[in-house]
Amino acid sequence: MIKIKQIFVAIITLLIVLSSFTQISKAYAYSKEEAEEAITETHQIIIDCYKAALEAEKAGANITELTKILNEVGDSFSRALLALKNGDYDLALQLTNKCNTKLGGFIDKAEIMRNKASEEQYWNLVFIICTGVSAVLVICIGFVVWNLLKRRYSNGKMKVNPKDYQVLFLTAIFVSALILASPALSRILVYPRTEFFTELWILDSNHKAENYPFNISQNQNYSIYLGIANHLGHCAYYMVQVKFRNETQPAPTSFGPIEERLPSSLPALYNFTFFVADEQVEEHPLTFSINYVSNEELTRVNIQSMKLNDATISLPNYVIGWNSTRKGFYGFLFFELWLYDKNIESFKYHGRFVGLWLNMTLSA
Helix, strand or coil: HHHHHHHHHHHHHHHHHHHHHHHHHHHCCCCCHHHHHHHHHHHHHHHHHHHHHHHHHHHHCCCCCHHHHHHHHHHHHHHHHHHHHCCCHHHHHHHHHHHHCCCCHHHHHHHHHHHHHHHHHHHHHHHHHHHHHHHHHHHHHHHHHHHHHHHHHCCCCCCHHHHHHHHHHHHHHHHHHHHHHHHHHHHHHCCCCCCCCEEEEECCCCCCCCCCCCEECCCCCCCEEEEEEEECCEEEEEEEEEEEECCCCCCCCCCCCCCCCCCCCCCCCEEEEEEEECCCCCEEEEEEEEEEEECCCCCEEEEEEEEECCCEEEEEEEEEEEEEECCCCCCEEEEEEEHHHCCCCCCEEEEEEEEEEECCCCCC
């Protein structure tokens, strides 16, 4: 009888413990709405920090340190978006918290850099004015001395005629003035920029435009570099949308004016973010692999998933048919460039894309 009671008590205790663990797990499980709210709030913080960096750059500050922080945060935020898409709300919250922690004090740092740059710009202006005034004074003093020398010669107080050395004297005056004004002229006489654009490229694993991946084996890793050069005249917030299509699905438009080109209507599989200061380059290494299987008749290939760096993306509805002319299963992995427009507070397609045609016949 005692043993039965002990067993009964043990069962009840076990149930209570399990129930408590269930309550704890529920307490730490986040909902979709909470994850979406955290994503929205974090992205607004990123936007505010980007604007602060932009203001610092406009003031003349070197914002390399700031863009480095923003790019690190952008990587975590991209993974948070994928976690939200995959229904892993806890991970999405963890990654957004990581972003928020990383951006702590960012705006204050950008403000300090902006103020320091503004102060340096002020003193540069003072320096330019002083050197310009000095050059004018040298010219004025030179002409005064020249007139005095001529007067002394006219009065017979000087035997040497200054006019015999007029060219040498005037040359000396203007050369001296030019030397004094050269620091100011070097800051003022800057060739104006007339073209503002962005460069987007892919390089192979050896940083060359040669041996790109083409014949793709199942689950085999391939490495490339995705790069952006900013020539827009200001710090830019770019988003690269990763997409994949077969030969019949819509591609981005390739012709016509840049501002009139359209992106592909296919959904983005993943987003990379790039914060690039003016006249700077940002390059990301990218390792990808594709998990695919073919049907028994070898007439199509089903893409099951893709791995981009540490992110695994499910692709359950991607099918590639056999190309009888080119003898293969061809898919196009491409990267569309989008640019954040602070006037509309949203991303706009920037009219550029790069991509790789991939042949998935080796394991088919």
